[in-house]
Amino acid sequence: MVEVxxxxxxxxxxxxxxxxxxxxxxxxxxxxxxxxxxxxxxxLHLTCTHVVETHIHNxxxxxxxxxxxxxxxxxxVAGLEEVAFDRQPxxxxxxxxxxxxxxTAVATPxxxxxxxxxxxxxxxxxxxxxxxFTGGSLLYGSVGRTDxxxxxxxxxxTRRQYRxxxxxxxxxxxxxxxxxxxxxxxxxxxxxxxxxxTSTIGTERSRNDALTTDDEERFVARLVAGLTAYxxxxxxxxxxxxxxxxPIDLSxxxxxxxxxxxxxxxxxxxxxxxxxQTAFAAEHLAGTVSVALGTSFATYLGWVxxxxxxxxxxxxxxxxVVAAQRQLVRIGIDRPDAAAIGSPSELARGxxxxxxxxxxxxxxxxxxxxVVLDVRRHDEHEAGHIPGSIHIxxxxxxxxxxxxxxDQLWVHCASGFRASIAASLLDRAGRDVVLVHDNFASAGAxxxxxxxxxxxxx
Numbered sequence: 001m002v003e004v005x006x007x008x009x010x011x012x013x014x015x016x017x018x019x020x021x022x023x024x025x026x027x028x029x030x031x032x033x034x035x036x037x038x039x040x041x042x043x044l045h046l047t048c049t050h051v052v053e054t055h056i057h058n059x060x061x062x063x064x065x066x067x068x069x070x071x072x073x074x075x076x077v078a079g080l081e082e083v084a085f086d087r088q089p090x091x092x093x094x095x096x097x098x099x100x101x102x103x104t105a106v107a108t109p110x111x112x113x114x115x116x117x118x119x120x121x122x123x124x125x126x127x128x129x130x131x132x133f134t135g136g137s138l139l140y141g142s143v144g145r146t147d148x149x150x151x152x153x154x155x156x157x158t159r160r161q162y163r164x165x166x167x168x169x170x171x172x173x174x175x176x177x178x179x180x181x182x183x184x185x186x187x188x189x190x191x192x193x194x195x196x197x198t199s200t201i202g203t204e205r206s207r208n209d210a211l212t213t214d215d216e217e218r219f220v221a222r223l224v225a226g227l228t229a230y231x232x233x234x235x236x237x238x239x240x241x242x243x244x245x246x247p248i249d250l251s252x253x254x255x256x257x258x259x260x261x262x263x264x265x266x267x268x269x270x271x272x273x274x275x276x277q278t279a280f281a282a283e284h285l286a287g288t289v290s291v292a293l294g295t296s297f298a299t300y301l302g303w304v305x306x307x308x309x310x311x312x313x314x315x316x317x318x319x320x321v322v323a324a325q326r327q328l329v330r331i332g333i334d335r336p337d338a339a340a341i342g343s344p345s346e347l348a349r350g351x352x353x354x355x356x357x358x359x360x361x362x363x364x365x366x367x368x369x370x371v372v373l374d375v376r377r378h379d380e381h382e383a384g385h386i387p388g389s390i391h392i393x394x395x396x397x398x399x400x401x402x403x404x405x406x407d408q409l410w411v412h413c414a415s416g417f418r419a420s421i422a423a424s425l426l427d428r429a430g431r432d433v434v435l436v437h438d439n440f441a442s443a444g445a446x447x448x449x450x451x452x453x454x455x456x457x458x
Contacts, residue, residue, distance in 0.1 A: 002101055002122040004131060004179060005040050007031070011295045011327050012060055013185030017133060018046070019120055024099035026050040027067060028118065028133045029181045032248060032330045034063040034070065041071070049098045052076040054135025054181060055115040056083075056241045058148045058234045059188045061332045065244040078105075080114035085244040090116065100124040108168055110161025111136035111144035111188070117168055119176075129175040132201070138165045139183035140199050142209045145190040147227050148234060154227070158220045165210035174202025187230040187299075190223055228379045232395060233302035233331050240332050248329045250322055256312060256338040258349035261285065264338070269310040271340075272301065274320050277420035278358055281435055283344050285314070286354040290424035293320055296417055298327035303395050304421060305333075312338040314347070356427050360438035364410055365445050371407040375422040376414055376440075386412075386446045394418045401429055412436035412443070 005018040009031050017028040018040045025046040030037050041048055048071040051064045065085055068075035079089030092107035104119045118133045136144030143165055146157040178199045182188040205211050213219040256264065265271050265287035273280050273288045280290035291301045305311065313336045315321040321339045340347055364370060372389035374381055381391045392400050394413070409426060413419040416437035423435040
């Protein structure tokens with residue numbers, strides 16, 4: 001009987017899969033840190049015969065080439081894709097057999113031009129329902145976004161995505177198990193992706209935007225209107241995956257002492273403090289940037305860090321630095337230039353220590369005529385915002401610092417995470433800042449009040 005092991009990557013909202021019959025396995029859309037996949041294979045005593053990609057990924061660097069080389073497996077990639085490495089090319093309708101599994105490739109363009117889904121059918125006597133690995137095509141409740149290949153082709157690709165989802169559903173019965181790569185918080189999702197642990201074609205027929213909307217024009221208009229901003233590092237992922245990424249190195253980089261840290265900060269390099277937002281606000285090395293280590297660490301550091309800028313990670317211990325490195329290799333930041341371990345006071349040694357105030361929305365409401373900076377995305381701001389607040393999304397902030405007034409700035413987002421990054425960037429630029437470290441749901445009393453008129457156009 002065919003079984004599926006899910007290997008989630010919560011930090012990017014994606015999933016990889018190990019599909020096996022108890023003896024042999026194929027791996028679908030492996031992340032860059034393939035040691036997690038290799039552990040599953042070893043623990044279950046499986047031989048990996050095939051590594052398959054549903055598409056050339058735009059949101060992470062694939063570990064597929066390395067995993068295939070490490071295991072001796074065939075590397076299966078769409079024949080339509082131009083890549084710089086040897087692979088087993090497959091196209092619509094192509095099949096291969098491994099163990100008791102028959103795998104059929106199905107062309108499902110839309111998320112990308114060469115996108116494929118893979119239907120896995122069990123040929124054993126204990127066969128269960130088929131499984132379909134849908135990548136960025138049919139997600140839980142919706143489909144993958146269609147503006148990553150070329151924004152000018154968004155409408156065309158949305159139409160192809162709609163037809164691909166419906167084609168795939170028409171080929172399978174209600175009991176077929178659905179396993180997408182995206183849709184669990186990934187910015188590759190679009191529409192009302194629901195997440196969840198499992199789904200079937202039958203479930204998707206009843207809830208998926210592409211399957212419940214019979215009018216293609218209405219579907220296209222709604223999906224295109226719902227597309228939001230996506231991380232800036234995405235533009236680098238496709239080319240890297242076409243080239244083929246090599247092995248990773250998660251050993252500690254060269255450790256920088258206090259003098260070296262000061263030199264890097266004065267040179268304008270990024271020294272990123274991995275501690276919590278409130279710990280950073282209470283005390284930090286002047287000129288450093290706060291990006292707290294958590295599930296969103298790599299997404300937002302990769303979004304705001306000017307690509308190619310020298311990077312030093314500042315952690316409380318070595319484990320924290322290594323954990324940050326694991327997240328960063330997934331988006332193509334292979335090695336930090338340096339690391340430092342210890343508290344700000346231990347690492348200062350003559351360098352200036354800095355701090356800024358932290359409050360919540362209740363504190364903001366009590367302030368006298370505060371200048372409020374909202375760093376959420378445009379769609380979040382349009383859904384509701386504090387009257388008179390200045391709106392600059394976090395990913396635009398560095399380029400627009402000169403547009404901000406000279407007043408003390410009270411910075412908020414939806415939870416405090418993005419606001420903490422913004423506050424550190426403002427503090428780094430010498431601005432007077434107050435971090436509103438709170439959930440935007442607590443801002444209700446502020447949403448209806450009048451306030452200072454925004455001085456920066458949204």
